[in-house]
Amino acid sequence: MSEFIIETNKLTKKFKNRYAVESVNLQIKKGEIYGFLGPNGAGKTTTIRMLLGLAKPTYGSIQIFGKDMKKEKLTVLKKVGSLVEYPSYYGHLTAYENLEAIRILLDAPKSRIDEVLSIVRLSNDAKRPVKGFSLGMKQRLGIAAALLGKPELLILDEPTNGLDPSGILEIRELIKSMPKEHGITILVSSHLLSEMDQMATQVGIITKGKMIFQDSIETLRQRSKSKIAIKVNETEQAWRMLLSKGIQAEMENKQIYLPHSSDEAISTVVEELIHNRFSVFRVQEEKKSLEDIFLELTSGEGSL
């Protein structure tokens, strides 16, 4: 068995002439919270639908728990809980009956229904028809359904979509607690990096169907190291002077940029500038947010 819970090899999905997903190699280790990021329409949901056997890949293979999805789909799905796009429910049934309809299929014990209802804090609404539920409650019911079969892998597609801030926080805490308490591996997709920043351990970024980044969230954070921007008069001469003194600097947008350096190094640079009679207008730290990096990686596309 490979070390990965989910491993895809050149996973591709083509709709007519358009590649919705192109050669994606997902690699998710046990116990990770894998944040699957991308702008809307980047191919996240299509990838997830293929992982769950709802759609067939045009090309490429999927291994979950080391088993080939094509050959052992039902065995794999027994240990997978999922919530795809928007929550699924039967409006005419109560929350309890909704879970019962799923429980029968999963062969789970009846007591498990009350357990998952209390995990998502719906115990008090269990006897109400779901059609009267708010979106947040339906979403929580969807998560309860995903947890019903005590899955080893949880696949949640945009689980916080349409929730209010307190609902988002609640779901986030719930997701974060899963790997610790139950050893579950989680794949969670979102189009908001800030959200992933607070729960994911690994991140995969997809845009236009292609995976453009896959590594730990720390690696992504390192890219957001700060720079020092200095604004002076006669930028170009000042920049040349600094280079001639052997100081590494870049010039951009009529500003001089220094790589992240110690306080002493900065003061030396400023001293040099003043000695050479340049007027220093501003010295400021510029930090790129993860959001900036995300937008940069996805070429600013699909923002908003």
Place this chain on the structure above:
Amino acid sequence: MGKVLRSEFLKLRKSSIWLLIFISPVLATLAGLGQSVEDTPYKWEITLSAMSFLHALLFFPLLTGVFSAFVCRYEHLGGGWKQLLAMPVSRSNVYIAKFLIVISLLAITQVLFAGGLVLVGQLKGFEGALPWKMILTSAIGGWIASLPLVALQLFVSVAWSSFAAPLAINVVFTLPNILVVNSEQFGPYYPWAQPFLAMMPTTEESFGALNVPMETLMIVILGSLVLFFLSGFTYFQRKEI
């Protein structure tokens, strides 16, 4: 398979579909009561004919579509398909379970219809023993004749998320029944006409397609059942959710 059926039954139990089972048998029974049978020796036959005109010609073929659309509706509405098919259940079992549920509902409808006929006979005091053979042949024959329609309607209902579209199609094909059953040429081959042809009692004065022997009908029915069922079944296996 048992699991899928139990789950389907749970989803259905709380719905309003049960009311629909009664409508057609009740209306047919009223039609049976209203039919005058004073000056004829064929009291049962005439009553059954009167009841079949309403039930088998119109409502029963329509019900195949309504029930099929209904068992798919709650999956289409709340995104149930993706939840259901991401479970460890095979698509074949899901499809067969839905088919079985629909034909069970139709079977109950037929039982009620037969019960209605017996009731009319009792209320009007028809002499002699109950013509069980005729009643059962009619009820069971009509049920078997509806199976190809179920197969076709389930296919359409699975494919289209709209509730109304499959029903509209069904209505469009059911209404010509009134003409088609009179035709010796088209009657035996028109799927929507089969329940009526199978349910009408055969008498010497039978008209149009009713003269066609039962064997021919069964071949047509079974052939179209296999064709429609396999098409829908294969489609569902490949459907991308």
